[in-house]
Amino acid sequence: MNTAARQHTLWDASTPRRLIHLLDRRDPWLTRTGVFLLLLLVPCYLASLFDPRLFEGAGVWVKPMKFQLSVGLYLLTVAWFMAYTRPEFQVSRRRRWLSGMLVTAALFEVLYITLQGALAQASHFNESDALHSFLYSLMGLGAVMLALMVGWQAVEIAGHRKPRLPIVLHWSIAWGLLLTAVLTIIAGFTISTYQSPIIGLPRSEADGIWLFGWATNSGDLRVAHFLGTHAMHIIPTTTWLLIRISTNKAGLWLGFTLLTFIAAWVVTYLSALAGSSFLPFV
Structure with a gap:
């Protein structure tokens, strides 16, 4: 492996404090x-130990903690x-606007879901009265803003390559962010159209996959939504791991990662629409 690939700073923080x-x-x-959102996990987890509802x-x-973590x-x-955008963008008003929109949308989304969880009420698809319908609409707007802002960041990164960052990792980050924006919006709008992520049977997380709650006996659009949301993590991380095997085929590894990921997303999305589990052996 060449020196540049070894010394890139994508994951070089060795301690939580330094990170x-x-x-x-x-x-x-x-x-x-x-x-702050990650720290919210602590009181919510403690509450879950004593709250049987x-x-x-x-x-x-469970749902508030999943959203706080994600x-x-x-x-x-x-x-x-953000370090891989243009230096002038990093200190610009546009960057502050991008960050401000993300922070506003994220705080509203997570805090509202946490409140509704504490009240044992639905957050998504809750149109029981005018207030909840309005808040649910704001959640939808916030989710779109979260996706659009990372799409904007993808464009900013694509237009500026950091010299010390290998070009394959540069494009893996840009593609990961762009796919997060596009695929999250597609999955989110589909869920909104069906007014449920579950297709085929009544919604329940009691028999779902541990931790995620994904349905195993019907279609579940949350799988495609999860993959889309975390493309920004999956694409760069997988590419980074693969190029450690062979730097001479770095471009091929990126192409392989992108094609495999997109194929996996399409399969989970279409299987959910067909009302089938994304796990063929379940």
Whole structure:
């Protein structure tokens, strides 16, 4: 492996303290909000130990914790990748606007879901009255903004290659962010159209896959939504691991990763629409 590939700084933070320091330098708004959302996991987890209430077959604190973890990591990842945008963009008003939109959307989304979980009420698809219909609409708008902002970051990164970052990793980051934006919006709008992520049987997380709650006996659009949301993690990480095997085929590894990922997303998306489990052996 060549020196540039060994020395790139994509994942060089060796301790949590150093990692947070690096992230805070890259984007303090996103970093502190991301850390705040992750810290929310602590009281919610403690509450789950003593709260026996269930909603749709799962503990009332399960959904808030999943969103706190997912959105917290989402913001921290965007903060990390901010270093790969153009230097003038990093100090510009446009960057602050991008970060501000992400922070606003993320805080509303997660805090509302946490509140509704505490009340043992639905957050998504809750149109029981005018207020909840309005808040659900705001959630949809916030979700779209979360996706669009990382799409914007993808464009900014694509237009500026950091000299010390291998070109294959540069494009893996840009493609990962772009796919997150596009695929998340597609999956999200499809779920909104069906007014449920479950297709085929009544919704319940009681018999779902551990941790994720994905249905195993019907179609579940949350699988495609999850893959789309985390393309920003899966594409760069997989590419980085593969090029450690052979740097001479770095471009092929990126192409392989992209094609495999897109194929997996299409399979999970279409199987959900067909009302079938994404796991053929279940």
